[in-house]
Amino acid sequence: MIHFDHVTKVYESNGTSFKAVNDVELKVEKGEIFGVIGFSGAGKSTLIRLVNLLERPTSGSVLLNDRDMASLKKSELREQRRKIGMIFQHFNLLESKNVYHNVAFPLSLAGVPKKEIDSRVTEILEFVGLSDKSTQYPDQLSGGQKQRVGIARALATSPEILLCDEATSALDPETTKSILDLLKRVRDEYNITILMITHEMNVIREVCDQVAVMEQGQLIEQGTIFDVFSNPKHQTTKNFVRTVMQDEIPESILRLLSDQERSRHIYRITFVNETTGEPILSRVSKGFDVEVNVLHGQITELQGVPFGNLIVELQGEQSEILKAIHYLQTSVQLKEVTAHAG
Numbered sequence: 030m031i032h033f034d035h036v037t038k039v040y041e042s043n044g045t046s047f048k049a050v051n052d053v054e055l056k057v058e059k060g061e062i063f064g065v066i067g068f069s070g071a072g073k074s075t076l077i078r079l080v081n082l083l084e085r086p087t088s089g090s091v092l093l094n095d096r097d098m099a100s101l102k103k104s105e106l107r108e109q110r111r112k113i114g115m116i117f118q119h120f121n122l123l124e125s126k127n128v129y130h131n132v133a134f135p136l137s138l139a140g141v142p143k144k145e146i147d148s149r150v151t152e153i154l155e156f157v158g159l160s161d162k163s164t165q166y167p168d169q170l171s172g173g174q175k176q177r178v179g180i181a182r183a184l185a186t187s188p189e190i191l192l193c194d195e196a197t198s199a200l201d202p203e204t205t206k207s208i209l210d211l212l213k214r215v216r217d218e219y220n221i222t223i224l225m226i227t228h229e230m231n232v233i234r235e236v237c238d239q240v241a242v243m244e245q246g247q248l249i250e251q252g253t254i255f256d257v258f259s260n261p262k263h264q265t266t267k268n269f270v271r272t273v274m275q276d277e278i279p280e281s282i283l284r285l286l287s288d289q290e291r292s293r294h295i296y297r298i299t300f301v302n303e304t305t306g307e308p309i310l311s312r313v314s315k316g317f318d319v320e321v322n323v324l325h326g327q328i329t330e331l332q333g334v335p336f337g338n339l340i341v342e343l344q345g346e347q348s349e350i351l352k353a354i355h356y357l358q359t360s361v362q363l364k365e366v367t368a369h370a371g
């Protein structure tokens with residue numbers, strides 16, 4: 030659907046050149062919600078602007094449905110751009126036009142007859158939940174409502190692709206959640222492919238199927254949400270995952286260990302998939318002469334699949350602890366926590 034085929038973008042300014050996007054190879058499949066995460070300056074905005082040719086690649090190509098965007102004639106490019114909607118962090122609405130006319134604007138530009146515009150705008154305003162706001166102006170709306178108008182406007186021309194440039198970064202957490210839910214409906218009900226860029230890992234966790242991590246113009250890691258969150262490889266990815274998944278050992282536990290490492294049996298249990306719902310810890314307590322003391326942890330959901338970590342202490346005779354460990358290892362990932370290794 031969208032293929033970045035070894036794309037590089039170099040900016041030239043004041044006699045120096047700067048690689049904002051460096052040899053990016055990325056494929057986004059039809060109907061997928063794909064998130065690109067990175068810190069400020071990583072090259073995300075440049076990357077997303079290459080899709081609708083707001084930026085031209087210096088080398089490599091961006092292919093949409095196997096067609097190289099840079100090879101299109103002007104009229105073909107206009108036609109292609111109509112298939113790509115875009116929403117922005119600061120909404121970019123026309124302040125002098127009301128909600129109805131903001132959404133109708135791209136249709137008017139495309140020369141769509143007034144009657145058709147009317148039925149399309151009515152339908153799309155209902156979809157985003159703003160039917161009762163059609164005569165209001167942007168400055169009468171909340172941030173969440175403005176972004177709903179932005180989404181309605183982007184959907185007006187029935188695009189195949191929706192590009193989201195930090196679409197929830199200006200919104201509070203609750204409004205962010207409602208906008209992300211709306212984006213899921215955009216994909217589910219209209220089968221639109223969504224490419225979003227963000228610096229917030231909770232956005233990626235909430236809504237994306239696939240994620241790529243960008244740093245200094247390069248993609249340093251990519252995969253399904255589940256794979257990247259449960260097994261991040263690059264240090265930057267680990268840091269991003271840590272912002273939403275508490276997996277660090279708290280200081281208090283590390284202190285406990287450094288004082289009495291030999292006498293404590295503290296383990297990190299990683300729950301994946303179906304094991305999360307099972308009463309494994311109570312089975313250990315009942316089956317062996319050990320007590321299980323949960324010290325720290327978090328279980329969450331990734332794409333509807335439970336996932337998480339618990340830090341537990343096992344107390345009892347050495348031989349019983351060994352048996353309990355053996356049992357645990359048959360169904361979960363288990364790693365001893367030491368003062369140094371965490």
Ligand SMILES: Nc1ncnc2c1ncn2[C@@H]1O[C@H](COP(=O)(O)OP(=O)(O)OP(=O)(O)O)[C@@H](O)[C@H]1O
Pocket residue numbers: 040041042047048049067068069070071072073074075076
């Ligand atoms: N038109 C331009 N000319 C020169 N350099 C540019 C231009 N646009 C962006 N850059 C540089 O390219 C790098 C990547 O910028 P870009 O905006 O793509 O990153 P980003 O990850 O989206 O960051 P942010 O979230 O801060 O926008 C930055 O160092 C930026 O200064």
